[in-house]
Amino acid sequence: MSLRAATRVTRSLSGLLPRWGHGQAPPLLFSQQRNNSTSPKIRVEFNPTSGVAVMHMQSPPVNSLSLDFLTEFCIGLEKLEMDKGCRGLIITSSQPKVFSAGLDILEMYGKSPERCGEFWKAVQEMWLKLYGSDMITIAAINGSSPAGGCLMALTCDYRIMADQPRYTIGLNETLLGIVAPFWFKDTMANTVGHRTTEMALQLGLLYDPSEALNVGLVDQLVPEDQILSAATQTMTKWLAIPDHARQITKSMMRKPTIDRLTSNREADIQNFVNFITKDSIQKSLRAYLEILKKKKT
Numbered sequence: 001m002s003l004r005a006a007t008r009v010t011r012s013l014s015g016l017l018p019r020w021g022h023g024q025a026p027p028l029l030f031s032q033q034r035n036n037s038t039s040p041k042i043r044v045e046f047n048p049t050s051g052v053a054v055m056h057m058q059s060p061p062v063n064s065l066s067l068d069f070l071t072e073f074c075i076g077l078e079k080l081e082m083d084k085g086c087r088g089l090i091i092t093s094s095q096p097k098v099f100s101a102g103l104d105i106l107e108m109y110g111k112s113p114e115r116c117g118e119f120w121k122a123v124q125e126m127w128l129k130l131y132g133s134d135m136i137t138i139a140a141i142n143g144s145s146p147a148g149g150c151l152m153a154l155t156c157d158y159r160i161m162a163d164q165p166r167y168t169i170g171l172n173e174t175l176l177g178i179v180a181p182f183w184f185k186d187t188m189a190n191t192v193g194h195r196t197t198e199m200a201l202q203l204g205l206l207y208d209p210s211e212a213l214n215v216g217l218v219d220q221l222v223p224e225d226q227i228l229s230a231a232t233q234t235m236t237k238w239l240a241i242p243d244h245a246r247q248i249t250k251s252m253m254r255k256p257t258i259d260r261l262t263s264n265r266e267a268d269i270q271n272f273v274n275f276i277t278k279d280s281i282q283k284s285l286r287a288y289l290e291i292l293k294k295k296k297t
């Protein structure tokens with residue numbers, strides 16, 4: 001781990017998880033109503049000539065992965081997957097400075113077990129569809145991409161990140177007092193290897209772009225204004241490979257990881273619900289939400 005990454009972790013952790021007295025009422029209220037507008041959270045541009053679609057995530061303020069967002073995302077993905085003319089997908093963000101802030105914390109805080117289960121099923125669905133996609137998938141990461149945002153990028157075949165030192169990417173779940181589930185961990189380990197994953201997950205490391213390139217979390221850095229053209233260029237190279245050969249190879253590499261979740265889906269949902277609804281975990285999430293709010297004052 002670089003010194004810079006270590007310093008960021010220490011800073012993020014300090015005072016992160018305050019302890020409440022037994023039965024003490026939480027002092028702050030968080031709005032549970034954000035992001036419930038009916039405007040599309042995803043904009044898809046498909047070019048039938050090139051066979052490439054670009055998915056723009058446009059859910060203000062930070063493209064957090066709410067149930068609505070995930071549902072819309074999966075429907076969009078399914079439509080493209082079924083269109084035989086669509087061979088490649090580039091995923092990017094229309095929000096400034098953020099690719100995706102990861103799972104919407106408000107979906108995990110103060111919700112009923114039933115709702116948490118529904119939400120988690122949608123998270124699984126997004127991962128299964130994207131990690132198992134027949135299309136060539138490229139993440140054009142034009143902003144910060146913590147936790148679930150990083151997972152989304154990791155499910156793609158290739159990652160290009162904007163070379164902007166203030167952007168970070170990583171599976172930082174432990175900083176929130178929560179645990180990245182086995183399939184998040186597997187996806188990361190399949191990309192950067194066991195040892196790097198072990199350290200990154202335990203410490204909740206968020207890497208800046210050059211650190212992310214160094215550990216292989218991303219494949220390429222480009223100036224931010226060139227991110228879509230770089231993704232298009234890379235796509236052209238991948239499109240030159242016959243689809244059937246590439247798809248079988250991709251499936252061979254990813255199937256064991258996908259099968260592990262597919263055959264444990266219900267148990268994984270139950271684990272998530274039991275874990276996230278625990279009092280201590282709800283308190284950790286509250287504390288983290290407070291920190292996010294305080295950033296502004």
Ligand SMILES: CCCCC/C=C\C/C=C\CCC/C=C/C(=O)SCCNC(=O)CCNC(=O)[C@H](O)C(C)(C)COP(=O)(O)OP(=O)(O)OC[C@H]1O[C@@H](n2cnc3c(N)ncnc32)[C@H](O)[C@@H]1OP(=O)(O)O
Binds near residue numbers: 106147178296
């Ligand atoms: C026993 C064994 C158990 C095994 C385990 C079983 C199950 C597993 C259990 C749980 C697994 C859960 C996995 C979770 C994955 C996740 O993705 S959790 C989410 C993690 N995300 C983050 O930590 C990101 C937090 N956000 C930021 O760091 C920053 O917001 C930013 C993305 C860098 C953007 O910064 P900036 O542009 O400065 O914007 P602000 O910080 O000002 O934020 C704007 C508003 O957005 C709200 N917000 C930010 N992130 C989120 C989010 N993820 N969810 C909901 N809301 C978010 C933020 O509060 C601001 O809101 P207001 O404008 O103040 O209302």
